[in-house]
Amino acid sequence: IESKGDFKLNNTWSWGWDGTVASDREFLSDYDISNDSILTSSVHTTGLSGRNYANAQVIHYQTQEQGESQDLMPVVLPYVTANYVFDEPVLGGELALDMSAYSLRRVDPDTRFAIGTEQSHAVSRLSWRRQMISEAGLVVTPFTELRSDLYVAENVPGATTTQTTKTDFLPSAGFDMRYPLIATQGPVQNVLTPVFQIIAAPSEPNHPDIGNEDAITLNFDATNLFLSDRFTGFDRYEGGVRANAGLTYTLLGENGGFIRASLGESFHIAGRNSFAAGSGLDGTSSDLVGALALQLNENVTLGYQARLEEDLSRINVQEATLGLTFDRISGSLSYADIAAAANYGRQTAEEQVWG
Structure with a gap:
């Protein structure tokens, strides 16, 4: 079964879905419909306003590999991304805030990639960059970013505990010439x-x-x-x-x-x-x-x-x-x-x- 829909709620927000589900793992490949090893289905809502953006999804994965357990496939509820660009320049450059978060769960941990049964991860990135052009035409762009992370994970293969919570603060800086x-x-x-x-x-x-x-x-x-x-x-x-x-x-x-x-x-x-x-x-x-x-x-x-x-x-x-x-x-x-x-x-x- 394949289904897709997109609907506009107003000038800013829209929602929809895009999904494929197969009862027989060999059907799509046998009839040359698709050779994808994993079918991805999602329901989403998206907001666009000027240069700013937000999206939220619920995602389901279905394996098409023979011998691979469906219990290894996660359900993601939700997966959220957002970007906000500040209107006013800061120190002559552009300041932006990006955010991303997901929460997922699966029945069994996947030992092949050392991933557990449940994991949530939230990331925020505050970034700044400024482009400067000299009279000779040299383009120099300094940039910096402050990233913060929050992780919560359960039943990761090889982990010392069944549940782990971690936080990170990761600054970076550089320039492009x-x-x-x-x-x-x-x-x-x-x-x-x-x-x-x-x-x-x-x-x-x-x-x-x-x-x-x-x-x-x-x-x-x-x-x-x-x-x-x-x-x-x-x-x-x-x-x-x-x-x-x-x-x-x-x-x-x-x-x-x-x-x-x-x-x-x-x-x-x-x-x-x-x-x-x-x-x-x-x-x-x-x-x-x-x-x-x-x-x-x-x-x-x-x-x-x-x-x-x-x-x-x-x-x-x-x-x-x-x-x-x-x-x-x-x-x-x-x-x-x-x-x-x-x-x-x-x-x-x-x-x-x-x-």
């Missing part, structure tokens, strides 16, 4: 931008009694090279002092054609490294990450991104995409080759083709 170099040749514009970033934060707290529910997977690539925290969820925290450096290049041509390319690397300078083997970030220097996007014209786009060893000896992750658009007909074909990373849920190497 970019120097766009622009050259125009007739109708073609070239922009080459060196980027350097440094971030300082305390080491990630070691909480073996707290489960990692939302940050198990990790995909380090060119899109998150310059993020201050590269975990996919809030149950983990990227700590220590690190620097990120890279280059971006953009060529804008006639008739909507363009080339975008980037290449960069991350360096861990001090403090405990939060990442494990298979992440590409577990050493003093990271894997190289690069991306290339090419639009020949309005009909054809090509994309490629990769993560490879610093000495260029091996490609650990690569993905290629071809997109075609003709009038109202469009399609795409993608290929991915991903190395195994047991610490992040990939027990074996994977090759995927989809479109």
